[in-house]
Amino acid sequence: MAKRDLRALMQPAAAGMFMKQFLRWALVCCAGVFLAYTLSALKVNKAPSDPWAAHCLSQFLSDARSFSTATSDLKTTVNDLSAGDTASLTHARQALLRCRLSYKKIEYFMEYFFAYPVNLYNRAPVHEIEEPYMEYQSPVGLQLIEDLLYGEDPFAQKQALQEQAAVVQSTAADIPASVYGFEATGVQVAESLSQELIRVMALGIAGYDAPVCKSGLPESAVALQSVKAVLAAKTAGEQNLYADSCMHYLDKAIVLLQASTGFDTFDRLSLLTDALLPAQEYLNRYCCQQYPGIGGEGAYNYNARHLFRPDALRQAAFDRLAQSDTAAGLVALGKLLFSDNRLSGDNTRSCATCHKPSLYFSDGLKGSPTIGNGGSTRRNAPSLLYSSYQYGQFLDARDASLEKQIYTVLQNPDEMHSRLDDVVRKLDNKTYRPLLRKAFSQAGKQITPAMIARAIAAYERSLSPFNSAFDRYINGDHNAMNVSQRRGFNLFMGKALCGTCHFAPLFNGTLPPLFNRTELEVLGTPDGGSLDKPVPDTDSGRFGIFPIEFYQYAFKTPTVRNAGETAPYMHNGSFTTLEDLIEFYNRGGGAGIGLEVPTQTLSPRKLNLSQAEIADLKSFMLALKDSL
Structure with a gap:
């Protein structure tokens, strides 16, 4: 953080x-x-x-x-x-x-x-x-x-x-x-350079570790100079097209960074598309040429062109079961189960009841209806899109895997109110029996809760399209985003400091360059959404899982991909519009609007965003809408 x-x-x-x-x-x-x-x-x-x-x-x-x-x-x-x-x-x-x-x-x-x-x-x-x-x-x-x-x-x-x-x-x-x-070893040095390049692209230019003095741009230039110098030492006296091309684009990036007239106004999008992403592509090719198998089982895929490609991050690094979710029909089976009401105790709801595909796998409500009693859940139903690229499920990150999350939901009395044995019994029929056995190659064997959870989880892992207007733009289609959206990206990764918590390319709390942990934050989100007369929220967040003082009111940082389609926002659904959400951050979170939040991790300093800048930020978030 x-x-x-x-x-x-x-x-x-x-x-x-x-x-x-x-x-x-x-x-x-x-x-x-x-x-x-x-x-x-x-x-x-x-x-x-x-x-x-x-x-x-x-x-x-x-x-x-x-x-x-x-x-x-x-x-x-x-x-x-x-x-x-x-x-x-x-x-x-x-x-x-x-x-x-x-x-x-x-x-x-x-x-x-x-x-x-x-x-x-x-x-x-x-x-x-x-x-x-x-x-x-x-x-x-x-x-x-x-x-x-x-x-x-x-x-x-x-x-x-x-x-x-x-x-x-x-x-x-x-x-x-x-x-x-x-x-x-040489491969370790190569990995250290690759990780530093990711660190610059995702953290350095966003002001991650210098958010107040805003020295991230000259610091990034210095970091890139070191990367170039170390790479040049490896190829001294020889010609290598990949290394030479990488150093050419590193030089270009360094020049752009050194020519910057200010942190708040710098064009990070052009830096990425014109210099850093080509540099990374050639560095990846060089690393794979010199050290086949580089990266091992880590999250970053060196065979991808660059960080913003759909194959840049390996799902298996986040979840060991993801690498084997390729069995014939498994995802299709999970999709079928996802919408089956028989998963619930009274056969009235399915996963799709609260995670509607038409609403980008959210439900548009502040709290989802509880089963059987006409109430509502304490927390907003988060979108399931990109849920496989994090290390904790639910807003308090209490479950470590999608399978565990499914078991929890099925047995929660407010959500599905089922017993696992009852779910198996209801699905052990002529429709599902052959599909489950085919997917798991277990002809003649008994259907188990693990098979059901695994199939649904496989479907959820498939919900990572990476095909938004932003994704198309960053991968070469420079007509995909308009001028306001491009300005919004530069604000997101610059003056607004959004990128210091919602890390590119996932735009969630999974921290580059290793992508080996997902961060939680204390924001001081009010109850009811009022910024002028804020009311403290009583949901203790992760403190309810681990009663440690500094977890009081801590929640997982979700992705802002498809945020325009998944209102209301925050764990309690406090904010109904993106403008209200941005203004909350603009004022410095809970502490900035006058609440007592002693453990707040968000800076209470005002961002001083203008209304035009807020509009541009919203435009960029809308450019993160996927086609489903």
């Missing part, structure tokens, strides 16, 4: 918790450094046997020393802050920007090979829980320094700034100790 403010941190209890975490971190860090130096006494720090990896390590160590120097400068300028001295504040902010730029030179290496220390340099300025181990992480690092330096009264935060600068400086100084005995 990238966003946020320090209200929770600045509260006494949370501040105490932060200091405990800080001290724990210091002890761990000291122990780690001691261990590293102990190991160094026992073995020689030999370079990787792969020449390219060896060169990469050498360059990394040189750039890491520069980063360490930059962190020392940052620490000095923070120490020199003097109340009312605007020059000292300017110097500290400039030092932060230099530090961030210096870090971007080594980001590709650090993120790939040393992911844990990255948290200390670039962790979001909010409290987070890292699942599945439920590890608590307090705010720390460069993003927190940014939030403090650009806050309402940075001088009053000098002590906190000094503590943070000291953490960053000391850990940066210890980077060389972390590479004792380091080994790497």
Whole structure:
């Protein structure tokens, strides 16, 4: 996550918790450094046997020393802050920007090979829980320094700034100790470059880790320069069409980024179509040529042309059953079951009752009707489109698979109110028996709940068309989106900061470049939708699954693909129009409209979007409508 403010941190209890975490971190860090130096006494720090990896390590160590120097400068300028001295504040902010730029030179290496220390340099300025181990992480690092330096009264935060600068400086100084005995291969270096390119396209240009100072564009240029330099070292003295073409488009992207006149007005769409996507296509071809099988079972498919192709992400990486959902008739069988009322206890409703295909697999209601009693569910029925590209089903992410979700819905007394054995009994008939047995190659065997759930899940996994006007545009049809929609995309990925939570290309909370976790956010959504007289919502969200303070009111970030067809919005259906929804974010979420939301992860800062910009954002979201 990238966003946020320090209200929770600045509260006494949370501040105490932060200091405990800080001290724990210091002890761990000291122990780690001691261990590293102990190991160094026992073995020689030999370079990787792969020449390219060896060169990469050498360059990394040189750039890491520069980063360490930059962190020392940052620490000095923070120490020199003097109340009312605007020059000292300017110097500290400039030092932060230099530090961030210096870090971007080594980001590709650090993120790939040393992911844990990255948290200390670039962790979001909010409290987070890292699942599945439920590890608590307090705010720390460069993003927190940014939030403090650009806050309402940075001088009053000098002590906190000094503590943070000291953490960053000391850990940066210890980077060389972390590479004792380091080994790497060429394929790992290639993967690190590919991941960095995705990181730039999906996060860097969107301002993900610098949303306040808005330095994402020059930082992205620096990151691309590192990618190009490392790739050039591999191909020095030889000609390779794929590598040469990739470097040509990287150069083009760097020039466009360096020529930018401002974060809010930059044309990201042209950057992608004219430079970054061609660069990625040629990098993918080069990687596959040099390292067949690169990527393994990861989410990103190196055989795809680029990130915005329908085959760019492998469903099997999100769900191991997805790779075997190709049995003859399985999806068709799931589609048939999806609309069968016999799945419900009283034979009055099916999955399609609340997830209507005609309404893009939602139902247009604030809460769906409950079965048998005339009530309504507490939460809005989310669209099932693209539901296979996430790591948690339901708005509180309580189920880890589509199959588990189906079992939950079937047995929920408010939704389907069935018993699994009863469902099997009702479907064990001349219509379904041969279809199920054919799909599962189990002639003569008994039908099971697992077979039914698997078939429906296979159908749900097929609901990812990737054929919207935006998809057509980004893949070469430049007549597919109008001028307003193109402006809207640039706002979405820029000034409006939508892309810092709704990550491209899925535009949901599944985080690039590894796409290995789906984020939850605390937005402070009001009950009833009023922005002028907001009423707090009482739905505790994921806190009901894990009663941890920072999960209070946390909900999964859904995709905004087809958002124009799936009103009302939010977990409680509070907002009936896209304009109201955008205005909620424009004002800074719940905290921005005056609610007390101490754990809010969305920044309470106003976006200052004009009515024309809101209209353009809406136009872009409408361009995400698929043809079903």
